């Protein structure tokens with residue numbers, strides 16, 4: 294391989310530094326607190342309605358473990374069933390290879406535009422940027438992805454990438470970036486949704502190629518499953534002539550009836566609904582109905598190295614519901630972008646470093662320290678991933694790999710701060726103070742010893758120094 | 770260099786050097802349930818879809834009252850008695866274009882299966898349902914569900930379905946939770962869903 298895994302964003306600061314900046318952003322914190330607070334309550338109600346919830350979780354955990362224990366067998370089975378029904382299966386070792394395959398397939402259709410339905414796998418590999426570089430425009434059609442794309446922003450949540458934006462911010466982004474924005478657009482969610490509908494309608498009707506991810510693939514039958522809410526997924530999966538699906542190799546379930554477990558676990562855990570508005574299932578190509586060319590790209594990109602770790606491999610059970618983000622006290626305060634990856638929150642803290650699989654990547658190695666080990670994530674996880682166990686395991690692994698470097702001490706300090714609410718509060722106050730003396734994240738005047746230096750030039754917020762000061766004050 | 774397929778499979782086999790022991794899947798969860806037509810009606814309504822319940826002899830009048838004066842898409846094999854007068858029917862034979870569908874007032878279909886627990890209807894492109902796009906582009910969907918098609922639970926429903934048909938599970942009108950995580954009805958799919966439960 295040798296190339297960098299785009300699952301983390303180039304140039305992202307280590308978690309403690311990024312978190313400190315985010316803590317100072319009160320708008321972000323209040324948007325997040327509001328959204329996650331709402332969804333937590335609703336999820337609890339949706340789960341309480343199910344007397345057999347714990348049994349479903351046990352079954353979900355076991356089914357995913359079964360798939361992982363025989364992943365080679367199930368993948369070959371899936372390949373065979375998809376091929377028999379008229380689909381074409383491709384394999385990709387890493388992000389670059391997957392991007393290359395998709396770009397080639399799009400070019401073969403002669404189209405220079407694709408419509409996309411939200412997919413974590415394609416976000417993970419940086420597909421949009423790769424297509425753009427190859428002269429193909431990728432149009433995100435999911436409302437939250439559209440908000441992120443138009444706002445030139447980064448996703449901050451698995452399910453709702455624009456969760457850090459409130460309604461009035463969204464209206465501003467639409468007003469600024471949508472060429473056909475309706476006059477007098479209000480910040481009523483209904484109005485905003487209507488604007489997105491009108492904006493994308495023509496794109497859907499003329500699209501020749503769509504790119505999707507997959508929530509599940511049934512090894513036995515070759516059926517691919519996508520859950521969504523808006524109908525943009527159905528548009529992408531139904532209207533174009535060519536459909537390209539990029540899917541992590543761990544997304545399998547053995548048989549069709551096994552899906553009965555996950556179709557109950559996922560909607561209640563993610564959007565707190567009994568069922569999401571639309572779930573599409575397709576198998577290869579159906580003559581006269583939907584795309585007549587179907588390509589399935591099976592993506593490794595660090596999954597096999599994750600699989601090799603006996604403790605860490607449980608992260609591959611993840612069905613990307615985002616329940617662990619919504620209950621996480623650290624995520625609620627720092628937001629998703631601090632994690633520097635498309636996978637934020639507790640799942641990101643254990644999945645991202647494993648996918649990156651590079652002990653010298655300091656940013657990725659800092660992520661397992663982004664937790665107070667409170668255990669709320671484990672309690673809500675529909676496939677019972679013991680996130681605290683994996684966090685502790687990865688922390689030990691990172692310290693073994695790199696010794697007691699200044700970074701590992703700093704990260705241990707971060708972990709120590711996150712593990713106490715009062716320390717947390719103090720750290721937040723300190724972050725607010727740092728904000729007071731900085732403009733646009735740059736410090737124009739430092740008190741004390743830094744003063745002479747900053748008087749001649751703007752200094753970027755000095756990550757290590759102030760972190761040490763923070764550490765000293767809280768520790769001392 | 771080996772091809773990607775060979776290499777990924779080899780990596781998996783190497784990673785599973787400890788080949789974890791076979792997993793026994795505990796299946797204590799409920800496969801069946803009491804699910805009733807009333808529960809189904811209630812759960813569909815929870816999604817802010819409109820629900821009607823009729824006896825078979827009331828169906829034609831109900832369809833007429835709901836659709837009169839409108840241009841409605843019909844799958845080619847819709848039961849003939851559903852094709853009531855006073856409606857301009859756009860029949861999908863020969864296949865309608867996306868412009869035809871986009872310009873219609875709505876669509877009338879049956880379904881394959883419904884799920885009481887979750888208030889879901891499932892289309893499988895079978896009898897009285899047509900191609901997937903027919904229920905996607907029109908802004909209004911009227912769906913007739915026969916009592917015998919209602920399964921109590923998700924497991925019961927999946928057991929009745931054929932996985933290799935193109936399937937669409939529909940739970941309420943198109944919606945989004947993307948703005949402050951609250952559900953708002955009406956994005957790209959039909960913004961209005963009406964369900965008729967036909968009591969056998």
Ligand code: SF4
Nearest residue numbers: 611612614615617674
């Ligand atoms: S780790 Fe569990 S709770 Fe978190 S997103 Fe994955 S499945 Fe959901």
